[in-house]
Amino acid sequence: MQDKKIAVIDHDRKFLEEIEGILTMGGYVPVVVHDPFLFVDTVVQSKPDVIMLELSMPRRNGFELADTINRVFEGKRVPIIAMSVFFRDEFPWLMGFCGIKKWLRKPFQPLDVIWAIENELETGNRWARERDLAGMEIVT
Secondary structure (H helix, E strand, O other): OOOOEEEEEOOOHHHHHHHHHHHHHOOOEEEEEOOHHHHHHHHHHHOOOEEEEEOOOOOOOHHHHHHHHHHHOOOOOOOEEEEEOOOOOOHHHHHHHHOOOEEEEOOOOHHHHHHHHHHHHHHHHHHHHHHHHHOOOOOO
């Protein structure tokens, strides 16, 4: 968990302050952004281990950001955790299309955030191990 960067985008600055505190207390390095037009550049520069993004933001929504991030990283898996106060029937399909595998309903508890991040980090580690093993040559 040490030095793992978590990038968070939300238009609510008060929420960003709170999540920054949660992440810091959890031993992570938070990278918080409130402007969706700055987020992709921030993600590219900071190379986070996990991304948390609000789905419903003015001017640019989380689905669009997730899709852009996945195209920028060209297939390299960066886990994305979506956050939102509300949930619509079409969200699971849209999230799958954009590469979002996990969703947290606001308001959530600090331990929910830590659990979601740790779960994504473990899934990513397992995916990397399986990818490495699949490429190994077996010598007998």
